[in-house]
Amino acid sequence: MSIFEGFLSTSETLAAFSDTNFVSAMLRFEAALARAQAAEGLIPEAAAQTIVGSCKVELFDVAKIVRESGRAGSVAIPLVKTLREAVGLFNKDAAPFVHFGSTSQDVIDTAMSLVTREAVALVEADLAKATDALLKLATLHATTPMLARTLMQPASVTSFGFKCAGWAAPLVRSRLRLRSATKRALQVQLGGAVGTLAQMRGQGAAVRRRMATDLALGDPGATWHTQRDEWVALGCELALMTGSLGKIAGDIALLGQYEVGEVAEPSEPGRGGSSAMPHKRNPVASMVAIAAAHRTPQRVAALLAAMPQEHERALGAWQAELAEWPQLLMSAHGSVRAMASALPGLQVDTARMRANIERLRAELPQDAADEWFSVALADSAGDIALAEVDALKARLSSKEISQ
Incomplete structure:
Protein backbone atom coordinates (compact mmCIF):
# COMPACT_ATOMS: atom_id res chain seq x y z
CA MET A 1 0.00 0.00 0.00
CA THR A 103 -4.32 -27.59 -2.76
CA SER A 104 -2.91 -24.07 -2.67
CA GLN A 105 -5.90 -22.45 -4.31
CA ASP A 106 -8.25 -24.03 -1.77
CA VAL A 107 -6.57 -22.34 1.17
CA ILE A 108 -6.04 -19.01 -0.61
CA ASP A 109 -9.58 -18.69 -2.02
CA THR A 110 -11.13 -19.63 1.31
CA ALA A 111 -8.89 -17.21 3.17
CA MET A 112 -9.85 -14.51 0.68
CA SER A 113 -13.51 -15.24 1.39
CA LEU A 114 -12.87 -14.89 5.12
CA VAL A 115 -11.08 -11.56 4.94
CA THR A 116 -13.51 -10.27 2.30
CA ARG A 117 -16.35 -11.02 4.71
CA GLU A 118 -14.70 -8.67 7.21
CA ALA A 119 -14.31 -5.95 4.61
CA VAL A 120 -17.83 -6.29 3.20
CA ALA A 121 -19.29 -6.06 6.71
CA LEU A 122 -17.50 -2.71 7.07
CA VAL A 123 -18.86 -1.58 3.71
CA GLU A 124 -22.41 -2.60 4.59
CA ALA A 125 -22.32 -0.77 7.92
CA ASP A 126 -21.14 2.49 6.36
CA LEU A 127 -23.49 2.10 3.41
CA ALA A 128 -26.38 1.91 5.86
CA LYS A 129 -25.20 5.13 7.55
CA ALA A 130 -24.91 6.97 4.25
CA THR A 131 -28.31 5.75 3.09
CA ASP A 132 -30.04 6.67 6.34
CA ALA A 133 -28.50 10.14 6.26
CA LEU A 134 -29.80 10.76 2.74
CA LEU A 135 -33.30 9.54 3.59
CA LYS A 136 -33.40 11.93 6.55
CA LEU A 137 -32.19 14.82 4.39
CA ALA A 138 -34.79 13.96 1.76
CA THR A 139 -37.56 14.13 4.35
CA LEU A 140 -36.26 17.26 6.06
CA HIS A 141 -35.81 19.16 2.80
CA ALA A 142 -38.65 17.62 0.82
CA THR A 143 -39.96 21.02 -0.29
CA THR A 144 -36.79 23.11 0.01
CA PRO A 145 -36.54 24.84 -3.39
CA MET A 146 -33.29 24.73 -5.33
CA LEU A 147 -32.17 24.99 -8.92
CA ALA A 148 -32.11 21.82 -10.96
CA ARG A 149 -29.23 21.73 -13.41
CA THR A 150 -29.05 19.93 -16.73
CA LEU A 151 -25.95 19.98 -18.93
CA MET A 152 -24.35 21.99 -16.07
CA GLN A 153 -26.81 24.86 -16.53
CA PRO A 154 -29.88 25.98 -14.52
CA ALA A 155 -32.92 24.21 -15.95
CA SER A 156 -35.86 24.69 -13.57
CA VAL A 157 -36.75 24.44 -9.90
CA THR A 158 -36.68 21.18 -7.98
CA SER A 159 -36.32 20.48 -4.26
CA PHE A 160 -33.25 19.46 -2.34
CA GLY A 161 -35.26 16.61 -0.85
CA PHE A 162 -36.01 15.33 -4.34
CA LYS A 163 -32.28 15.39 -5.10
CA CYS A 164 -31.45 13.52 -1.88
CA ALA A 165 -34.07 10.87 -2.59
CA GLY A 166 -32.50 10.40 -6.00
CA TRP A 167 -29.09 10.02 -4.40
CA ALA A 168 -30.44 7.49 -1.89
CA ALA A 169 -32.21 5.21 -4.37
CA PRO A 170 -29.14 3.51 -5.91
CA LEU A 171 -27.59 3.12 -2.46
CA VAL A 172 -30.69 1.26 -1.27
CA ARG A 173 -30.50 -0.94 -4.34
CA SER A 174 -26.80 -1.53 -3.67
CA ARG A 175 -27.54 -2.60 -0.11
CA LEU A 176 -30.01 -5.18 -1.36
CA ARG A 177 -27.85 -6.47 -4.20
CA LEU A 178 -24.68 -6.47 -2.13
CA ARG A 179 -26.27 -8.62 0.55
CA SER A 180 -27.40 -11.15 -2.06
CA ALA A 181 -24.11 -11.16 -3.98
CA THR A 182 -22.10 -11.55 -0.78
CA LYS A 183 -24.11 -14.59 0.27
CA ARG A 184 -23.50 -16.25 -3.09
CA ALA A 185 -19.81 -15.37 -3.36
CA LEU A 186 -18.41 -16.04 0.10
CA GLN A 187 -18.03 -19.80 -0.05
CA VAL A 188 -15.51 -22.42 0.95
CA GLN A 189 -13.10 -23.49 -1.74
CA LEU A 190 -12.18 -27.17 -1.53
CA GLY A 191 -11.39 -29.18 -4.63
CA GLY A 192 -7.96 -30.63 -4.22
CA ALA A 193 -5.44 -30.75 -7.02
CA VAL A 194 -7.90 -30.89 -9.94
CA GLY A 195 -11.25 -30.28 -8.26
CA THR A 196 -12.24 -33.91 -7.70
CA LEU A 197 -11.10 -34.32 -4.06
CA ALA A 198 -9.88 -37.76 -5.10
CA GLN A 199 -7.56 -38.16 -2.10
CA MET A 200 -10.48 -37.93 0.31
CA ARG A 201 -11.89 -41.30 -0.76
CA GLY A 202 -15.46 -40.19 -1.34
CA GLN A 203 -15.67 -38.07 1.83
CA GLY A 204 -14.77 -34.78 0.17
CA ALA A 205 -18.31 -33.39 0.02
CA ALA A 206 -18.87 -34.19 3.70
CA VAL A 207 -15.58 -32.53 4.62
CA ARG A 208 -16.51 -29.42 2.63
CA ARG A 209 -19.91 -29.21 4.36
CA ARG A 210 -18.29 -29.42 7.77
CA MET A 211 -15.76 -26.76 6.85
CA ALA A 212 -18.46 -24.45 5.56
CA THR A 213 -20.29 -24.72 8.87
CA ASP A 214 -17.09 -24.30 10.88
CA LEU A 215 -16.01 -21.19 8.98
CA ALA A 216 -19.56 -19.80 8.55
CA LEU A 217 -19.13 -19.71 4.77
CA GLY A 218 -21.34 -21.10 2.04
CA ASP A 219 -20.97 -24.63 0.70
CA PRO A 220 -20.85 -24.31 -3.09
CA GLY A 221 -21.41 -28.04 -3.61
CA ALA A 222 -18.41 -28.23 -5.96
CA THR A 223 -15.10 -26.57 -6.64
CA TRP A 224 -15.03 -23.09 -8.20
CA HIS A 225 -11.30 -22.97 -8.97
CA THR A 226 -11.86 -21.62 -12.48
CA GLN A 227 -15.57 -20.77 -12.26
CA ARG A 228 -15.35 -17.21 -10.95
CA ASP A 229 -18.75 -15.79 -11.87
CA GLU A 230 -20.22 -15.38 -8.37
CA TRP A 231 -16.95 -13.98 -7.05
CA VAL A 232 -16.64 -11.43 -9.84
CA ALA A 233 -20.34 -10.55 -9.50
CA LEU A 234 -19.62 -9.40 -5.95
CA GLY A 235 -16.81 -7.25 -7.30
CA CYS A 236 -19.17 -5.73 -9.84
CA GLU A 237 -21.71 -4.87 -7.13
CA LEU A 238 -19.01 -3.14 -5.09
CA ALA A 239 -18.01 -1.14 -8.16
CA LEU A 240 -21.62 -0.15 -8.89
CA MET A 241 -21.96 1.11 -5.33
CA THR A 242 -18.73 3.06 -5.65
CA GLY A 243 -19.93 4.64 -8.89
CA SER A 244 -23.18 5.73 -7.23
CA LEU A 245 -21.26 7.24 -4.34
CA GLY A 246 -19.00 9.02 -6.81
CA LYS A 247 -22.04 10.60 -8.46
CA ILE A 248 -23.27 11.90 -5.09
CA ALA A 249 -19.80 13.20 -4.27
CA GLY A 250 -19.54 14.95 -7.62
CA ASP A 251 -22.85 16.73 -7.09
CA ILE A 252 -21.88 17.81 -3.58
CA ALA A 253 -18.55 19.14 -4.81
CA LEU A 254 -20.30 21.18 -7.51
CA LEU A 255 -22.94 22.50 -5.12
CA GLY A 256 -20.20 23.44 -2.68
CA GLN A 257 -18.24 25.64 -5.06
CA TYR A 258 -17.98 29.19 -3.72
CA GLU A 259 -19.94 30.60 -6.65
CA VAL A 260 -22.83 28.22 -5.87
CA GLY A 261 -22.51 27.77 -2.12
CA GLU A 262 -25.61 25.64 -1.55
CA VAL A 263 -24.11 22.78 0.49
CA ALA A 264 -20.88 22.13 2.36
CA GLU A 265 -19.25 19.12 3.93
CA PRO A 266 -18.93 19.19 7.73
CA SER A 267 -16.09 21.33 9.01
CA GLU A 268 -13.61 20.34 11.70
CA PRO A 269 -9.99 21.15 12.58
CA GLY A 270 -7.54 19.56 10.17
CA ARG A 271 -10.19 18.72 7.60
CA GLY A 272 -10.12 20.09 4.07
CA GLY A 273 -7.49 22.76 4.60
CA SER A 274 -4.97 24.05 2.08
CA SER A 275 -1.19 24.13 2.52
CA ALA A 276 -1.01 27.51 0.79
CA MET A 277 -4.43 29.17 1.08
CA PRO A 278 -5.92 29.25 4.60
CA HIS A 279 -9.30 30.41 3.32
CA LYS A 280 -9.96 27.21 1.38
CA ARG A 281 -12.36 24.51 2.52
CA ASN A 282 -11.80 21.50 0.32
CA PRO A 283 -14.50 18.80 0.07
CA VAL A 284 -12.19 15.92 1.03
CA ALA A 285 -14.91 13.31 1.55
CA SER A 286 -16.18 13.96 -1.95
CA MET A 287 -12.61 13.84 -3.22
CA VAL A 288 -12.08 10.34 -1.76
CA ALA A 289 -15.36 9.07 -3.22
CA ILE A 290 -14.64 10.57 -6.64
CA ALA A 291 -11.14 9.08 -6.63
CA ALA A 292 -12.61 5.67 -5.82
CA ALA A 293 -15.11 5.99 -8.65
CA HIS A 294 -12.20 6.65 -11.02
CA ARG A 295 -10.19 3.66 -9.76
CA THR A 296 -12.75 0.87 -9.40
CA PRO A 297 -13.64 0.47 -13.11
CA GLN A 298 -10.07 -0.62 -13.81
CA ARG A 299 -10.16 -3.10 -10.92
CA VAL A 300 -13.40 -4.67 -12.12
CA ALA A 301 -12.17 -4.73 -15.70
CA ALA A 302 -9.17 -6.73 -14.48
CA LEU A 303 -11.47 -9.17 -12.66
CA LEU A 304 -13.59 -9.66 -15.77
CA ALA A 305 -10.51 -10.01 -17.96
CA ALA A 306 -9.23 -12.75 -15.65
CA MET A 307 -12.34 -14.90 -15.95
CA PRO A 308 -11.24 -17.02 -18.97
CA GLN A 309 -9.08 -19.35 -16.89
CA GLU A 310 -7.34 -22.39 -18.36
CA HIS A 311 -8.80 -25.84 -17.71
CA GLU A 312 -8.98 -26.83 -14.02
CA ARG A 313 -6.43 -24.36 -12.61
CA ALA A 314 -5.36 -21.04 -14.07
CA LEU A 315 -1.87 -19.88 -15.00
CA GLY A 316 -1.67 -16.15 -14.32
CA ALA A 317 -5.33 -15.11 -14.54
CA TRP A 318 -6.26 -16.22 -11.02
CA GLN A 319 -3.07 -14.69 -9.65
CA ALA A 320 -3.92 -11.39 -11.36
CA GLU A 321 -7.39 -11.48 -9.83
CA LEU A 322 -5.92 -11.98 -6.35
CA ALA A 323 -3.78 -8.86 -6.71
CA GLU A 324 -6.70 -6.70 -7.84
CA TRP A 325 -9.28 -7.84 -5.28
CA PRO A 326 -7.95 -6.12 -2.12
CA GLN A 327 -7.52 -2.85 -4.04
CA LEU A 328 -11.17 -2.97 -5.07
CA LEU A 329 -12.35 -3.46 -1.49
CA MET A 330 -10.03 -0.76 -0.20
CA SER A 331 -11.38 1.77 -2.69
CA ALA A 332 -14.99 0.73 -2.10
CA HIS A 333 -14.78 1.05 1.67
CA GLY A 334 -12.78 4.27 1.46
CA SER A 335 -15.55 5.74 -0.66
CA VAL A 336 -18.48 4.66 1.48
CA ARG A 337 -16.72 5.56 4.74
CA ALA A 338 -16.00 9.06 3.42
CA MET A 339 -19.62 9.66 2.45
CA ALA A 340 -20.98 8.03 5.61
CA SER A 341 -18.87 10.53 7.57
CA ALA A 342 -19.90 13.56 5.53
CA LEU A 343 -23.60 13.10 4.76
CA PRO A 344 -25.01 13.09 8.32
CA GLY A 345 -23.47 16.51 8.93
CA LEU A 346 -23.96 17.97 5.46
CA GLN A 347 -24.54 21.70 5.75
CA VAL A 348 -27.43 22.89 3.62
CA ASP A 349 -27.74 26.62 2.91
CA THR A 350 -31.40 26.99 2.06
CA ALA A 351 -31.11 30.78 1.89
CA ARG A 352 -28.39 30.51 -0.75
CA MET A 353 -30.53 28.05 -2.71
CA ARG A 354 -33.40 30.56 -2.72
CA ALA A 355 -31.06 33.44 -3.58
CA ASN A 356 -29.66 31.59 -6.58
CA ILE A 357 -33.20 31.04 -7.84
CA GLU A 358 -34.15 34.69 -7.36
CA ARG A 359 -31.01 35.96 -9.06
CA LEU A 360 -31.84 33.87 -12.12
CA ARG A 361 -35.47 34.99 -12.09
CA ALA A 362 -34.35 38.60 -12.15
CA GLU A 363 -32.38 37.99 -15.34
CA LEU A 364 -35.25 36.36 -17.26
CA PRO A 365 -38.46 37.58 -18.85
CA GLN A 366 -41.33 37.32 -16.38
CA ASP A 367 -43.11 34.55 -18.32
CA ALA A 368 -40.05 32.31 -18.41
CA ALA A 369 -39.27 33.04 -14.76
CA ASP A 370 -42.79 32.08 -13.68
CA GLU A 371 -42.97 28.95 -15.82
CA TRP A 372 -39.59 27.43 -15.01
CA PHE A 373 -38.31 29.09 -11.86
CA SER A 374 -41.26 29.46 -9.55
CA VAL A 375 -40.37 28.23 -6.06
CA ALA A 376 -43.81 26.59 -5.93
CA LEU A 377 -42.43 23.90 -8.26
CA ALA A 378 -40.58 22.55 -5.23
CA ASP A 379 -43.88 21.45 -3.70
CA SER A 380 -44.61 18.84 -6.34
CA ALA A 381 -40.99 17.71 -6.26
CA GLY A 382 -41.38 17.33 -2.50
CA ASP A 383 -44.43 15.10 -2.90
CA ILE A 384 -42.45 12.82 -5.21
CA ALA A 385 -39.49 12.83 -2.82
CA LEU A 386 -41.59 11.81 0.18
CA ALA A 387 -43.26 9.04 -1.79
CA GLU A 388 -39.88 7.74 -2.90
CA VAL A 389 -38.53 7.87 0.65
CA ASP A 390 -41.47 5.77 1.83
CA ALA A 391 -40.91 3.26 -0.97
CA LEU A 392 -37.18 3.00 -0.24
CA LYS A 393 -37.78 2.53 3.48
CA ALA A 394 -40.30 -0.18 2.72
CA ARG A 395 -37.72 -2.03 0.65
CA LEU A 396 -35.18 -1.77 3.44
CA SER A 397 -37.60 -3.09 6.04
CA SER A 398 -38.74 -5.97 3.86
CA LYS A 399 -37.26 -9.44 3.74
CA GLU A 400 -35.08 -8.32 0.83
CA ILE A 401 -32.51 -6.78 3.18
CA SER A 402 -32.71 -9.40 5.91
CA GLN A 403 -32.23 -12.50 3.76
Missing part, protein backbone atom coordinates in the same frame (compact mmCIF):
# COMPACT_ATOMS: atom_id res chain seq x y z
CA SER A 2 1.59 3.28 -1.14
CA ILE A 3 1.47 6.63 0.64
CA PHE A 4 -0.95 7.82 -2.03
CA GLU A 5 -3.43 4.99 -1.50
CA GLY A 6 -3.66 4.82 2.28
CA PHE A 7 -5.77 7.95 2.74
CA LEU A 8 -8.16 6.74 0.04
CA SER A 9 -9.07 3.68 2.10
CA THR A 10 -9.61 2.98 5.79
CA SER A 11 -7.46 1.53 8.53
CA GLU A 12 -9.98 -1.28 9.07
CA THR A 13 -9.90 -2.48 5.46
CA LEU A 14 -6.14 -2.17 5.31
CA ALA A 15 -6.01 -4.35 8.42
CA ALA A 16 -8.42 -6.90 6.94
CA PHE A 17 -6.12 -7.43 3.96
CA SER A 18 -2.87 -7.17 5.90
CA ASP A 19 -0.31 -9.93 5.55
CA THR A 20 -0.83 -11.10 9.12
CA ASN A 21 -4.62 -11.19 8.88
CA PHE A 22 -4.52 -13.08 5.59
CA VAL A 23 -2.08 -15.67 6.91
CA SER A 24 -4.29 -16.02 9.98
CA ALA A 25 -7.26 -16.71 7.69
CA MET A 26 -5.25 -19.36 5.83
CA LEU A 27 -4.47 -21.04 9.14
CA ARG A 28 -8.16 -21.00 9.99
CA PHE A 29 -8.72 -22.95 6.78
CA GLU A 30 -6.07 -25.50 7.71
CA ALA A 31 -7.52 -25.94 11.20
CA ALA A 32 -11.05 -26.36 9.84
CA LEU A 33 -9.80 -28.85 7.24
CA ALA A 34 -8.12 -30.98 9.92
CA ARG A 35 -11.17 -30.93 12.19
CA ALA A 36 -13.50 -31.90 9.35
CA GLN A 37 -11.25 -34.69 8.09
CA ALA A 38 -10.87 -36.14 11.58
CA ALA A 39 -14.65 -36.06 12.04
CA GLU A 40 -15.01 -38.02 8.79
CA GLY A 41 -12.32 -40.51 9.76
CA LEU A 42 -9.85 -39.43 7.10
CA ILE A 43 -7.05 -38.46 9.51
CA PRO A 44 -6.37 -39.45 13.13
CA GLU A 45 -7.96 -37.32 15.82
CA ALA A 46 -4.59 -36.86 17.52
CA ALA A 47 -3.11 -35.52 14.29
CA ALA A 48 -6.00 -33.09 13.89
CA GLN A 49 -5.54 -31.80 17.43
CA THR A 50 -1.85 -31.14 16.83
CA ILE A 51 -2.58 -29.37 13.54
CA VAL A 52 -5.29 -27.20 15.08
CA GLY A 53 -3.06 -26.35 18.02
CA SER A 54 -0.32 -25.23 15.64
CA CYS A 55 -2.57 -22.99 13.53
CA LYS A 56 -1.85 -19.80 15.48
CA VAL A 57 -0.51 -16.91 13.44
CA GLU A 58 1.66 -15.61 16.27
CA LEU A 59 3.77 -18.77 15.95
CA PHE A 60 4.73 -17.91 12.35
CA ASP A 61 7.17 -15.51 10.72
CA VAL A 62 4.65 -13.88 8.41
CA ALA A 63 7.20 -11.64 6.70
CA LYS A 64 9.36 -14.68 5.86
CA ILE A 65 6.37 -16.53 4.42
CA VAL A 66 5.53 -13.53 2.24
CA ARG A 67 9.13 -13.20 1.05
CA GLU A 68 9.28 -16.86 0.10
CA SER A 69 5.97 -16.75 -1.75
CA GLY A 70 7.56 -14.96 -4.70
CA ARG A 71 9.93 -17.80 -5.46
CA ALA A 72 7.33 -20.47 -4.66
CA GLY A 73 4.64 -18.90 -6.87
CA SER A 74 2.04 -19.02 -4.09
CA VAL A 75 1.85 -17.84 -0.50
CA ALA A 76 0.24 -21.17 0.41
CA ILE A 77 3.38 -23.18 -0.38
CA PRO A 78 5.70 -21.62 2.24
CA LEU A 79 2.81 -21.47 4.71
CA VAL A 80 2.03 -25.19 4.43
CA LYS A 81 5.73 -26.04 4.57
CA THR A 82 6.15 -24.00 7.76
CA LEU A 83 2.97 -25.42 9.29
CA ARG A 84 4.08 -28.97 8.53
CA GLU A 85 7.42 -28.29 10.21
CA ALA A 86 5.71 -26.79 13.26
CA VAL A 87 3.34 -29.74 13.57
CA GLY A 88 6.23 -32.17 13.25
CA LEU A 89 7.96 -30.63 16.25
CA PHE A 90 5.05 -31.70 18.45
CA ASN A 91 3.92 -34.86 16.68
CA LYS A 92 5.97 -36.14 13.74
CA ASP A 93 3.25 -38.64 12.87
CA ALA A 94 0.79 -35.79 12.35
CA ALA A 95 2.92 -33.85 9.85
CA PRO A 96 1.87 -35.88 6.77
CA PHE A 97 -1.79 -35.01 7.45
CA VAL A 98 -1.23 -31.25 7.20
CA HIS A 99 -3.14 -29.85 4.19
CA PHE A 100 -4.20 -33.42 3.35
CA GLY A 101 -6.07 -33.72 0.04
CA SER A 102 -6.16 -29.96 -0.44
